[in-house]
Amino acid sequence: MPFIMGQIVPEAVERYLSGLNQASDSTLIDIARTGAEQELPLVDAEVGALLRVLACSIGASRILEIGTAIGYSGIWLAGALPASGTLLTMELDPARARVARENFERAGLADRVSVIVGDAQRMIAKLSGPFDLIFQDGSKQLYLPLLDRLASLLRPGGLLITDNVLWDGEVVPGFVLEPKRSADDTRAIAEYNQRLNAHPQLVTATVPLRDGVAISVKRPA
Numbered sequence: 001m002p003f004i005m006g007q008i009v010p011e012a013v014e015r016y017l018s019g020l021n022q023a024s025d026s027t028l029i030d031i032a033r034t035g036a037e038q039e040l041p042l043v044d045a046e047v048g049a050l051l052r053v054l055a056c057s058i059g060a061s062r063i064l065e066i067g068t069a070i071g072y073s074g075i076w077l078a079g080a081l082p083a084s085g086t087l088l089t090m091e092l093d094p095a096r097a098r099v100a101r102e103n104f105e106r107a108g109l110a111d112r113v114s115v116i117v118g119d120a121q122r123m124i125a126k127l128s129g130p131f132d133l134i135f136q137d138g139s140k141q142l143y144l145p146l147l148d149r150l151a152s153l154l155r156p157g158g159l160l161i162t163d164n165v166l167w168d169g170e171v172v173p174g175f176v177l178e179p180k181r182s183a184d185d186t187r188a189i190a191e192y193n194q195r196l197n198a199h200p201q202l203v204t205a206t207v208p209l210r211d212g213v214a215i216s217v218k219r220p221a
Contacts, residue, residue, distance in 0.1 A: 008166060008168075008169055008208050008210075008211075008212070009208060009209060009210065014046070014210075017046050018045065018046060021045050021046055021049050023045075023048075023049050023052060023076075024045045024048070024049070027075070027103070027106050027107045028045070028048070028072065028075060028076070028107075031070060031071065031072045031075070031103055032045065032072060034070065035069070035070060035072060040069055040070060040096075041067075041069060041137075042069055042070070042072045042073065043072065043073045043076075043137065043163060043210075044209075044210045046209060046210060047073075047163065047209060047210050047213060048072070048073060048075075048076035049076070050207070050209065050213060051073060051076045051077050051080075051135060051161065052076045052077065052079055052080045054133065054159055054161060054215065055077055055080035055081070055132075055133050056080045058132055058133065058157065058158070058159060059132070060080060060081065060085070060132035060133045060159075061081060061082055061084065061085040061086070061132060062085065062086050062088075062130070062131050062132050062133075063077050063078070063081065063085070063086070063087045063088070063131060063132060063133045063134070063135070064087075064088050064089075064090075064127070064131045064133075064134045064135070064150075064153065065077060065087060065088070065089035065090065065134075065135045065137070066089075066090050066120050066124075066134070066135065066136050066137060066138035066142075066146070066150075067090070067091065067120075067135075067136075067137035067138035067139075068089040068090060068091035068096065068097060068100045068115055069091065069096055069100065070096055070099045070100050070103055071089075071099070071100035071101075071103035071104050071107075071113075071115075072103075073135065073137060074087055074089045074100065074104065074113060075103065075104065075107045075109060077133070077135060078104070078107075078109040078112055078113050079107070079109065081112050083111075083112070084112075085112050086112055086113075086114065087109075087112060087113045087114070088114050088116060088127070089113065089114070089115055089116065090115075090116045090117075090118070090120045090123055090124075090138070091115060091116070091117055092117070092118065092119060092120070092138075092139075093117075094117050097115050097117045100115050101115050120138050120139070120142060120146065121142055121145060121146060124146060124149050124150070124153075125149070127153060129152065129153035129154065129155070130153060130154060130155035130158065131153050131154055131155065131158060132154075132155060132158050132159070133158060133159045133160075133161065134150050134153065134154060134158070134159070134160045134161070135161045135162075135163070136150065136160065136161065136162045136163070137162075137163040137164070140164065140167075140182075140185040140188050140189050140192075141184065141185065141188050143162065143188060143189060143192040144188060144191055144192045144195060147192065147195060147196065147199065151199060151201045151202060151218065154218040155218065156218050156219065156220045156221050157217065157218060157220070158217070158218050159215060159216065159217055159218075160202065160214075160215075160216040160217075160218070161213060161214070161215055161216070162192075162196065162213070162214040162216070163211065163212075163213055164189065164211045164212060165189060165192070165193055165196075165206055165211075165212040165213065165214045166206075166208060166211055166212025167181055167185070167186055167189050167211065167212070168180070168181060168211060170186045171186060171189055171190045171193060193206075193214070196214060196216060199216070200219075201218055201219055202216040202217065202218055202219065203216065203217050203219060204216040204217075
C-alpha cells in the first residue's frame with residue numbers, strides 16, 4: 001500500500017482537529033510559522049496541546065525535555081507548570097538554544113525554564129530526578145540508549161512521552177514503497193518501540209496523532 005500524506009490520520013480529520021484547538025496563542029503561532037519557514041523539526045499544535053493536557057493531568061511541576069529546537073514544544077509544556085515549576089530542556093545546537101531562550105521570554109515563561117546546551121547523553125547522566133514528565137524528541141539514534149536512564153529519572157506514576165514513533169509510517173515494513181527517512185533512524189525507532197512497549201518499568205500506549213506519540217507511565221515502585 002503506497003503512503004500518502006495524512007494516511008495515518010486523514011487530512012480532513014487533521015484539519016478538523018486543528019480547527020478545534022483553541023490553546024495555541026499568537027506567540028506559538030508565530031514560532032510555528034518560523035519553524036515551518038526554516039524547516040525545523042517542531043511538533044504540531046495538536047501534539048503540543050496533548051503535551052499540555054498530559055502535563056496538567058498529572059499536576060506536573062518538574063519536566064524534562066530532550067530536544068528544545070526553538071522552544072515551541074517547551075512552551076506548550078511550561079505553560080502547564082505552576083509558577084514554582086521547572087522545565088529543563090536540552091538542545092545540542094547553541095544557536096537554536098539562544099532563539100529558544102528568546103521565545104521563552106516572549107511567552108512569559110523564562111522564569112520557569114532552563115535551557116541546557118550540550119549532548120543529551122552526557123548531560124542526562126548528571127541529572128537528578130525525579131521528574132513528573134519527560135518529553136523525548138531528540139536524536140532518534142539516542143532514543144534507545146537513553147530509555148533506561150529516562151525511566152529511572154521518572155517518579156512512579158510519571159509520564160515518558162515520545163514523539164515520532166510512527167515515523168511517517170516507515171517503521172511498518174513495506175508500508176511506504178519509497179522511504180524518504182534515514183534508514184538508520186527508522187531502524188532505531190523500530191527497535192525503540194519494541195523495547196519501550198516491553199519495558200518492565202513502563203506501561204505504554206501509542207496515539208496515532210500526526211507522526212505518532214507514545215505515552216508511557218512508570219509503574220509503582
